[in-house]
Amino acid sequence: SQTIHQWPATLVQPVGSPLSLECTVEGTSNPNLYWYRQAAGRGLQLLFYSVGIGQISSEVPQNLSASRPQDRQFILSSKKLLLSDSGFYLCASLAPTVGNTIYFGEGSWLTVV
Amino acid sequence: AQSVTQLGSHVSVSEGALVLLRCNYSSSVPPYLFWYVQYPNQGLQLLLKYTSAATLVKGINGFEAEFKKSETSFHLTKPSAHMSDAAEYFCAVTGGKLIFGQGTELSVKP
Numbered sequence: 001s002q003t004i005h006q007w008p009a010t011l012v013q014p015v016g017s018p019l020s021l022e023c024t025v026e027g028t029s030n031p032n033l034y035w036y037r038q039a040a041g042r043g044l045q046l047l048f049y050s051v052g053i054g055q056i057s058s059e060v061p062q063n064l065s066a067s068r069p070q071d072r073q074f075i076l077s078s079k080k081l082l083l084s085d086s087g088f089y090l091c092a093s094l095a096p097t098v099g100n101t102i103y104f105g106e107g108s109w110l111t112v113v
Numbered sequence: 114a115q116s117v118t119q120l121g122s123h124v125s126v127s128e129g130a131l132v133l134l135r136c137n138y139s140s141s142v143p144p145y146l147f148w149y150v151q152y153p154n155q156g157l158q159l160l161l162k163y164t165s166a167a168t169l170v171k172g173i174n175g176f177e178a179e180f181k182k183s184e185t186s187f188h189l190t191k192p193s194a195h196m197s198d199a200a201e202y203f204c205a206v207t208g209g210k211l212i213f214g215q216g217t218e219l220s221v222k223p
Contacts, residue, residue: 100207101162
């Protein structure tokens with residue numbers, strides 16, 4: 001079956017510092033990959049999604065970017081963090097050819113100070 | 114494009130009463146629909162999913178949902194609420210993008 005590894009699990013970063021959250025998928029190929037931010041009372045806000053290597057769609061204009069350098073690797077980045085970037089970030093994978101099952105990473109808690 | 118709307122951010126029912134959590138979607142392609150549950154400080158757990166087979170989908174913990182194309186709805190129901198059902202519930206739709214609703218917090222009163 002499919003598994004997703006997401007790291008780091010928690011991090012505290014100063015304002016203006018860079019960010020890199022990484023997500024890797026095992027057990028499938030060519031999945032659709034997604035980055036979400038979950039905030040209390042706001043559900044899961046889709047930030048970026050990718051249907052293939054180098055293909056990134058941005059849903060919410062903000063201080064973040066995403067990249068997919070390999071088929072099963074999805075990276076969320078920022079050059080300069082803002083206080084408002086604090087939150088819980090979740091990576092997800094969906095393999096359309098495998099029953100449309102969604103797999104989630106463990107999540108990353110980001111605190112910008 | 115896909116979107117999903119969950120009607121009611123908070124729903125409160127008495128133990129033993131019917132649970133009804135509403136979800137309406139829009140999709141330009143035939144959708145796949147999901148319901149997830151999240152307990153406090155835990156990750157998302159799949160309750161059930163619709164993938165174009167039977168329109169009435171049965172899930173875990175006694176929950177079920179019915180896909181109604183004419184109403185673009187996928188409401189979640191359970192005949193008799195239990196205290197352990199108190200959690201946040203998310204509806205999701207995919208047809209490329211994977212979009213989640215804002216969530217509905219279910220409270221169960223004794």
